[in-house]
Amino acid sequence: MLGANHPHTLLTRQSLAGILSEQGRDGEAADEFRSVLASRIEVLGPDHPDTLNTRHNLAILLLKRGSYGEAADEYQSVLAAQIEALGPSHPNTLITRENLAIVLWKQGRRGEAADELRLALATRIEVLGPDHPDTLNTRHNLATLLLDRGSYGEAADEYQSVLVDLMEALGPNHPNTLRTRYSLATVYWNQGRRGEAADEYRSVLAARIEVLGPDHPDTLNTRHNLASVLSEQGRYGEAADELRSVLAAQIEALGPNHLTTVSTRRAIDLLAQRIATDDPRPTKQP
Structure with missing residues (x-):
């Protein structure tokens, strides 16, 4: 018998928590993560890598459940411990910093989120270089935050810069490249550059149909936004x-x-009404 607090037992319990989360049983998963966390703090200490891993997984679950305050607290605690134990440039530290930025973003704390992303980006550029996939992903996330803040000029500049590097590194039809092109089209739309937005959405749509298929959610979102621009x-x-x-x-x-189906049907009905009154007011898809 290994006992309830044996490392192998705790590893199995953490795996169980992950399975519960995948099954949508988030309450049970959170209880299991918290129980494992308490045991690991007792047995291994609060700053052991396994303890921090459990805290990080609990924070991910809290983010998924919309418990942003609790998630932010967990991420900040994990980040402080990782900086102390692993250093600010360790990959795990950077992942936690970026996840913290997402939580802050969800809370509407966009300035703090941007600060965290810029710190992560500066570190990734220094450690990995400007063209590494992880660096490009961080740059994309920062541009998306700028878009969300309404800083359309800065967002467009960042997306365009990322896009050049993605095209070079991954090619024009890679899903990450298409994601950035889609986001750039959305910036154009918000800037009132409807012709450019429509052209970019059409180009992304053709590529997504080829790469992902006509019925993939990303393909359908592209068609929906194209319809709104039109x-x-x-x-x-x-x-x-x-x-x-x-x-x-x-x-x-x-x-x-x-x-989602009901929302699209409603959009069609609204479009019909607005055609009658010549007052189209479309809604963007995320």
């Missing part, structure tokens, strides 16, 4: 055609009563 341009027939294509795919994949 509506703003007064191209109502094309917009309606795109939305109907999205709706048909969603009914097939998700069913007629799924929230």
Whole structure:
């Protein structure tokens, strides 16, 4: 018998918590993570790598559940311990810093989130170089935060810079490249550059159909945003055609009563009403 607090037992219990989370049983998963965490603090100490790993996993679950305050507390605690034990440039420390930035972002603390991302980015550039995939991902996340803050000029500059490096490193049709191109199109839309936005969305759509298939959620989101831009341009027939294509795919994949399907059906109804009044006001997809 190994006992309840044996490292192998705790590892198994942590794995169980992860499985519970994957099954959507988040409350049970959180209880299990907290129980494992208490045991690891007692047996290994609060700063042991295994203890910090459990705290990090608990924070991820809290973020998933929308418990942003608790998640932020856990990430900040883990980050402080990792900086002390591993140093500020260790990969695990950087992952925690970026996850903390996401929580702060979710809380509406965008300035603090941007500060954390910029710190992570500066470190990744120094350690990995500006073109490393992890560095490019951090740059993309920072640009997305700038977009969310309404800093469209800065966001466009950052996305364009990232895009050049992604095209060179991964090619034009890699999912990460397409993600950045989609986001850049969204910036153009927010800047009122509808022609450029529509062109970029069309290009991304063609690539996503080829790479991901016509019914992939990312493909459908691209079509939805393209339809909204077309509506703003007064191209109502094309917009309606795109939305109907999205709706048909969603009914097939998700069913007629799924929230996403219902939302698209509502968008079609609203577009019809606004065509009648010549007052189109589309809604962006994330």
